Amino acid sequence: MAAPGQNVAVVVHRAGELRLENRPIPEPGPNEVLLRMHSVGICGSDVHYWQHGRIGDFVVKDPMVLGHEASGTVIKVGSGVTHLQPGDRVAIEPGVPREMDEFCKSGRYNLSPTIFFCATPPDDGNLCRYYKHSASYCYKLPDNVTFEEGALIEPLSVGIHACKRAGVTLGSKVFVSGSGPIGLVNVIVAKMMGAAVVVVTDLSASRLQKAKEVGADFTIQVKNETAQEVASKVESVLGCMPEITVECTGVQACIQAGIYATRSGGTLVLVGLGPEMVTVPIVNAAVREVDIRGIFRYCNTWPVAIALLASKRINVKPLVTHRFPLEKALEAFETTKRGEGVKVMLKCDPTDQSP
The missing domain is CATH 3.40.50.720 (NAD(P)-binding Rossmann-like Domain)
Structure with missing residues (x-):
């Protein structure tokens, strides 16, 4: 794997203020993987945090990286990770339970009150070049499923x-x-x-x-x-x-x-x-x-979605109407805000802008 460059991230500071910033490249923990991000879709909630600085009780108090519809490539694995290795292409499930509470035990982990969720304050999202995530919530993509399809699994899961x-x-x-x-x-x-x-x-x-x-x-x-x-x-x-x-x-x-x-x-x-x-x-x-x-988000949907995409039983490709490189994130957000097209996709890897 090539040595990582700078970790450019799309960060909301407060209502109306969105910036491109350099963040340190994170180090994966024992059960985490470091990913080179590839495709990240912009969701209405990302735009809402940028415009209003909050959604209900979730308030942006500190600068927060946006993005939660995402896919990328594993470039480093933590010591406890066995099912993934560098080079694997993965789709990311953005909600990761922090504890095994009653909701997790019953299989409805999306309802866990302490869940980590990308780009929901105070948790950073993955609209950046490099991002670390729980390995258990990164799902390997078959060769015939594109990075963009992988990123679209998040809205598809809803x-x-x-x-x-x-x-x-x-x-x-x-x-x-x-x-x-x-x-x-x-x-x-x-x-x-x-x-x-x-x-x-x-x-x-x-x-x-x-x-x-x-x-x-x-x-x-x-x-x-x-x-x-x-x-x-x-x-x-x-x-x-x-x-x-x-x-x-x-x-x-x-x-x-x-x-x-x-x-x-x-x-x-x-x-x-x-x-x-x-x-x-x-x-x-x-x-x-x-x-x-x-409904609140989703649970147990990534394996189902990957099976449907791999078997070509469903086609989500028509949903992507606009693509922007990460450097043009502000323009991409303006496009989404104006309600143009359907899904605006940001391409985070400067060496690979393919779908």
Whole structure:
């Protein structure tokens, strides 16, 4: 392996202040690996920390490296690591439990209150040239899976976790609200899990076009309809009410439409995060036995995603619409903030800018 150069990192200092900085190259601990980062996607949460300096109770108090949708190459392994070696290409699961608590024991480690999570204050992310991570949460990529596909496993995992929580199965009729990156991965996963029909709503015609491209059967461009009107449009294109609604916007009116749209006895999964308090027709949901479920990130999804990508059962490549070298990170963040394209990918290795 070539000797490492400088460790350039994308760092948010406070709301509105994003900088490229040199950080020391970390030394991996006994159960860690040092990675040369390759591809890192920009998430809405990264932009939110840059713009607002916080998400809910998570506040940027000290400078923090952004980035949590990532892949790279192992260049050094800790003394206790046996399943990885230098040269291995890996996808990184950004959430690493710090202790074996009740949530870890039950297999729902994403709910552990002390979990380490890349680019969630105070934990640094991996939008940098060199990054160390727990070896157990680095997953070897097969040769036919690209670095970018590896980085896209993170948003894809949100879709896998949401569709599992929703109970998508053979023949399901599914309504996905919102056609951003997370709406799109839910379309891909719902179809993969056997959904017969998927209908997607969004404000943007270009995003709905992308939803069609990744497998949506119907799209509805929302203009200024009421929540009930959106629900009845969904019912009319499907010919019935969907059993499952996956709400990916967090917008109050969309959550309302999600409740009205879902068939009695069906399930609404809330994926998008908006304001802490929203007004919803909860009695409508209660008397029709519509189950409302939340999701928090994901757990146990990387092996599933890698198997799906390696077998070519799903295609996430159309999600990447823009690529920037790490040095142009500020430009990449501005592009994401303007809502251009779908997924903006940063290329961290100056010697290899390939997908």
